[in-house]
Amino acid sequence: STYATTIRDSKYGREREFLKAVHKCVAGGGKVLIPTFALGRAQELCILLEDYWERMNLKIPIYFSSGLTMQANMYYKMLISWTSQKVKDTYSTHNAFDFKHVLNFDRSMIAAPGPCVLFATPGWLSGGFSLEVFKQWAPSEMNLVTLPGYCAAGTIGHKLMSGKPTKIDLDKNTQLDVRCQYPTKALAPLMLEDYRKVMVERRGEEEQFSSEHIVECMKKVIAVDLKQTVHVDKDLQIRAYYAGHVLGAAMFYAKVGDTAMVYTGDYNMTPDRHLGAAQIDRLQLDLLISESTYATTIRDSKYGREREFLKAVWNINTIISQIFLYFY
Numbered sequence: 001s002t003y004a005t006t007i008r009d010s011k012y013g014r015e016r017e018f019l020k021a022v023h024k025c026v027a028g029g030g031k032v033l034i035p036t037f038a039l040g041r042a043q044e045l046c047i048l049l050e051d052y053w054e055r056m057n058l059k060i061p062i063y064f065s066s067g068l069t070m071q072a073n074m075y076y077k078m079l080i081s082w083t084s085q086k087v088k089d090t091y092s093t094h095n096a097f098d099f100k101h102v103l104n105f106d107r108s109m110i111a112a113p114g115p116c117v118l119f120a121t122p123g124w125l126s127g128g129f130s131l132e133v134f135k136q137w138a139p140s141e142m143n144l145v146t147l148p149g150y151c152a153a154g155t156i157g158h159k160l161m162s163g164k165p166t167k168i169d170l171d172k173n174t175q176l177d178v179r180c181q182y183p184t185k186a187l188a189p190l191m192l193e194d195y196r197k198v199m200v201e202r203r204g205e206e207e208q209f210s211s212e213h214i215v216e217c218m219k220k221v222i223a224v225d226l227k228q229t230v231h232v233d234k235d236l237q238i239r240a241y242y243a244g245h246v247l248g249a250a251m252f253y254a255k256v257g258d259t260a261m262v263y264t265g266d267y268n269m270t271p272d273r274h275l276g277a278a279q280i281d282r283l284q285l286d287l288l289i290s291e292s293t294y295a296t297t298i299r300d301s302k303y304g305r306e307r308e309f310l311k312a313v314w315n316i317n318t319i320i321s322q323i324f325l326y327f328y
Contacts, residue, residue, distance in 0.1 A: 032145075063104065063116060110137075
């Protein structure tokens, strides 16, 4: 589980914080950007805001930018049997996915005056419409960006989660002033606490660190960019490189005295259809450590496997009209 820990605040407590932050921003005339993916969390937050807007009698518009999200809402309406008991119980009088306060957002409205709340994809601020809006709204301290989920390393969302930067490098030629607010919940302490609970409380191993140690440790965390060299002390330097495996994946170069090494998990040295190849300098190494899921050469080539996949899809499609592809 990504969030398997009990040290975080209760769900209701976090919902109250979220609603309080959003209400405070729009009441002050600001705009709220909620970068999120089209399915799941977007609908949950919409139900939360819709209920709050109704109770507080707010007239400030809430927008969806993603056509995919609007299509997803249509299927949520149709598949009520898959939803929670609370949603089912109210279905006879009201469909929870009929959001009367939520409207479609048009690109021409980005610079429009007045407060609003906008759900925009993708959730990591890694590109697309959410990043386009962020560039326009971030320079104003009246506005708010709230990040409801995990953001991969190397993305703008991750940079916001990792600290409180006043400037963010969008690319090598563009730097953006950030004055908006961005409340968030960091993932790292949750993962560390989960690891501690599994190893100590479930397996009975000796406790190496406590929950209090995690809290104190996270106060010392400093976010670093790819290819930024960090000098830990006079004998140790560390530098991160893009690994090319998934968006945000990193490999690490470390030099201890005269000894140089690279540590990496999965990496990809050839470009994919949507991801670039790993980016690492030519280095003289004494040691390479690789922990890899697919570290083998006996499997077929990538292009061979793609041909097999397409062939299977084609053959099945000549018999039946629908194919279900399950993936993360």
